[in-house]
Amino acid sequence: MALIDTINPVLAAGWGKGDAGWGIKEYMARGGYEALRKVLTDKVSPEDIIATVKASVLRGRGGAGFPTGLKWSFMPKGIPGDKYVVCNSDEGEPGTFKDRDLLRFDPHSVIEGMIIAGYAMGAARGYNYIHGEIFEIYQRFEEALDEARAAGFLGENLLGSGFNFDLFAHHGYGAYICGEETGLLESIEGKKGQPRFKPPFPASFGLYGRPTTINNTETFASVPFILRMGGEAFLNLGKPNNGGTKLFSVSGHVNKPGNYEIPLGTPFSKLLEMAGGMRGGRKLKAVIPGGSSAPVLPGNVMMDCTMDYDSIAKAGSMLGSGAVIVMDETVCMVKALERLSYFYWEESCGQCTPCREGTGWLYKVVHRIENGLGRPDDLDILLSITPKIMGRTICALGDAASFPVNSFVKHFRSEFEHHIEHKQCLVPKDVQWAGSTFHRSPQS
Numbered sequence: 001m002a003l004i005d006t007i008n009p010v011l012a013a014g015w016g017k018g019d020a021g022w023g024i025k026e027y028m029a030r031g032g033y034e035a036l037r038k039v040l041t042d043k044v045s046p047e048d049i050i051a052t053v054k055a056s057v058l059r060g061r062g063g064a065g066f067p068t069g070l071k072w073s074f075m076p077k078g079i080p081g082d083k084y085v086v087c088n089s090d091e092g093e094p095g096t097f098k099d100r101d102l103l104r105f106d107p108h109s110v111i112e113g114m115i116i117a118g119y120a121m122g123a124a125r126g127y128n129y130i131h132g133e134i135f136e137i138y139q140r141f142e143e144a145l146d147e148a149r150a151a152g153f154l155g156e157n158l159l160g161s162g163f164n165f166d167l168f169a170h171h172g173y174g175a176y177i178c179g180e181e182t183g184l185l186e187s188i189e190g191k192k193g194q195p196r197f198k199p200p201f202p203a204s205f206g207l208y209g210r211p212t213t214i215n216n217t218e219t220f221a222s223v224p225f226i227l228r229m230g231g232e233a234f235l236n237l238g239k240p241n242n243g244g245t246k247l248f249s250v251s252g253h254v255n256k257p258g259n260y261e262i263p264l265g266t267p268f269s270k271l272l273e274m275a276g277g278m279r280g281g282r283k284l285k286a287v288i289p290g291g292s293s294a295p296v297l298p299g300n301v302m303m304d305c306t307m308d309y310d311s312i313a314k315a316g317s318m319l320g321s322g323a324v325i326v327m328d329e330t331v332c333m334v335k336a337l338e339r340l341s342y343f344y345w346e347e348s349c350g351q352c353t354p355c356r357e358g359t360g361w362l363y364k365v366v367h368r369i370e371n372g373l374g375r376p377d378d379l380d381i382l383l384s385i386t387p388k389i390m391g392r393t394i395c396a397l398g399d400a401a402s403f404p405v406n407s408f409v410k411h412f413r414s415e416f417e418h419h420i421e422h423k424q425c426l427v428p429k430d431v432q433w434a435g436s437t438f439h440r441s442p443q444s
Contacts, residue, residue, distance in 0.1 A: 006261040010225050010237070010245045011218065015105040022140065024147040027108040033153060035227035036112050039119060040161035049120040053223065055231030057243030062088055062179075062216030063291065063320045065309045074203040075121040076211050083123035084212040085114055086188070087220055089130045090172050090179040094292040094343060095323030098247040098259050099217035103130070103137045106221065107144035111167060113220035115153065116227065118165045121213055126167040128217075129184050132174035141169045176347035180395045181214045183349070194349045195395035216321075218247055238264035242308040250275045252326035253282065264308040271307055271324070282328040286411070290320020292340050293400030295407030296333075317407070332425045333412040337404060338363070338370045344401035355398040358389040362405055374420035379409055 006012050014021050014030050027033070039049065054069030075083065087110060091099040102110060114126045130138045145167060148154045156164045175193050177183045182196035185207050206212020222244060226234045235243035242264035248271060251257045255276025262271060268287070278284055284299035289307075295317040297305075305311045312319045327336065341363040350356040362385055365378050386402035393399075409416060418426040 006245075009261050010234075011102065011106070011109065011221055011247060012259070012261045015101070018105065022105050022107060022144070024108055024144070024151055027106065031228060032108050032224070033112055033151075035224040036115055036153065037159060039116060039227065040159045040163060043161070046120045046122065049116065049227065052231040053120075053226060056222075056226045056234040057231075057238075057241060058219065058222055058226060058234070059242070059309060060216055061218035061222070061246065061322070063293075063318075065319060068215060068219055071203075071215070072117065072121055072213060074201075075123075075213050076204065077122065079211060082125065082208070082210045083121060084207045084210060085117045085121065085123045085126040086181075086184070086207060086212055086214045087114055087126065087128040087217055088179065088181060088184055088214055089128055089217045090184060091131050091217070091321075092133070092174065092176040092179050092347075093321060093323065094340070095251055095288065095325045096249055096291050096321050097251075098249045098322060100131070100134050100137050101259050102217050102221050102247070103141050107141050108148065109221040109224055110141075110217055111144060111148050111153070113223035114167055115158070115165050116223050117213065117215070117220060119163055123211075123213070124164050124166070126165070127170050127188055127207070128167065129170045129172055129178070129188060132172040135171070138169055138171045145169060175349075176343075177349040177395070177397060180397065183395065184214070185212065192349075194351045197394055239306075239308060241310060246307070246322055248307065248322045248324050250324045250326065252324075253279045253328040253330075254326050255279050262307060265306050265311075268302050268305045268307055272326070275326075278326070278328055280328075282330065284326065285329045285331055286327045286333065288317075288323075288325040288327075288404075290318045291323035292325070292343065293396075293403055294318040294320045295403045296411060297407075298411050330427060332370075332427045333408055333415045334366065334370045334419050334425065337408040338366045340404045341366045341401065344397065348397060348401075352393040352398065354389045354392045355401070358385055358398065359401045361385050362401060366405070369416060369419045372419070372423035374416075374423075376420060378420060379413065379416055382409060 050069050050072050058068040059065040089099050118126055154166050170188050172178050178187045178193040180195045183193045187193035202212040202214055238244045245261050245263050248260050260274050286296050286299055287302040288294055288296050289312050297315055297317050301315055305315050309319045345359040345363040348355045348359045365382050368374055369378055382405055386406055389398040390402045415426045
């Protein structure tokens with residue numbers, strides 16, 4: 001899914017040439033590797049680099065929105081032995097497709113960002129964990145690594161600075177749970193991709209038991225631009241507490257689905273306009289603003305939001321990864337929730353009983369309602385299950401499965417009640433979006 005439109009492009013400045021513009025020559029013609037060269041030749045201190053990233057108010061672009069500079073400062077100093085930087089490119093949540101395009105059209109920005117991060121945190125090795133279902137992207141990143149190595153940007157004594165750093169791609173296997181940072185580390189180590197207990201946190205006990213910092217693809221790609229333009233200039237592209245621009249993956253019932261780069265704080269109405277407006281001129285019904293794990297918001301609520309962490313949180317959802325799923329009036333919200341609940345049930349690693357069993361219960365109840373077998377107490381059952389999952393698991397997948405259930409029932413309860421009472425959908429069949437069909441019927 002290629003980029004369609006931007007406002008003040010930073011990350012997507014070189015995407016216009018598509019597959020013809022990803023190489024190192026094209027990247028350097030746009031100023032690529034200048035930030036790294038300045039850092040190494042001017043011997044910029046790691047403390048100054050981290051201070052610049054803090055000043056930019058760059059927040060993690062993978063979902064949590066944690067301040068990047070603060071996260072980098074957690075890496076212990078003066079400890080002998082290996083340290084690692086790891087890029088989380090395991091983009092497997094429904095609605096997300098920005099990181100694969102970053103790696104497709106501008107992989108060198110990620111490489112340069114990871115090298116600078118390694119220098120700032122005293123790490124000599126990095127890994128990029130790439131989602132298993134985008135093998136061609138993995139191959140391209142390997143080609144970009146070869147180019148960077150041949151140009152002297154990877155390996156020993158980079159640009160005569162005495163700094164050594166090498167970077168490797170690691171191909172995942174399509175498991176959604178490996179998008180959780182410690183499950184990702186387990187997978188790199190060759191083990192089953194299951195999350196670890198925290199503490200200890202990766203900054204003290206990460207990859208191979210060594211200090212490790214993990215950031216999202218888009219986060220690392222932002223770093224070279226921050227060092228070139230300055231932290232304050234990057235911050236001013238966005239709004240207070242929400243620095244810079246961000247990539248949003250817009251999908252669903254819009255005329256022009258795709259990736260859009262806009263300043264944080266841009267009104268949602270502007271983003272919807274950039275995406276061509278509602279398909280067929282239909283009415284906006286609901287939006288999931290941050291990937292399938294974010295709570296759904298009614299369309300009228302979303303139209304009053306700006307696209308930044310604080311505004312979306314105030315409305316009752318999360319900016320998350322920036323995957324914006326748009327739904328029009330033809331969508332049956334029961335069927336949509338059934339599909340989401342099925343995904344989280346399928347993708348649970350099974351390590352924690354509340355998640356392993358609870359996600360299955362959620363799906364079974366929603367499946368029952370959607371198929372005309374709903375019971376009068378089913379909504380109470382659903383809302384009694386979620387608090388028994390949330391906060392009771394090793395990782396956040398249980399919460400991710402619970403957020404949609406709570407928000408769909410909260411905002412669209414009448415549709416669920418209609419299904420239960422009338423054994424059919426509130427949305428007329430002649431206009432209803434077909435959606436996804438299920439061939440697996442769980443035992444009730």
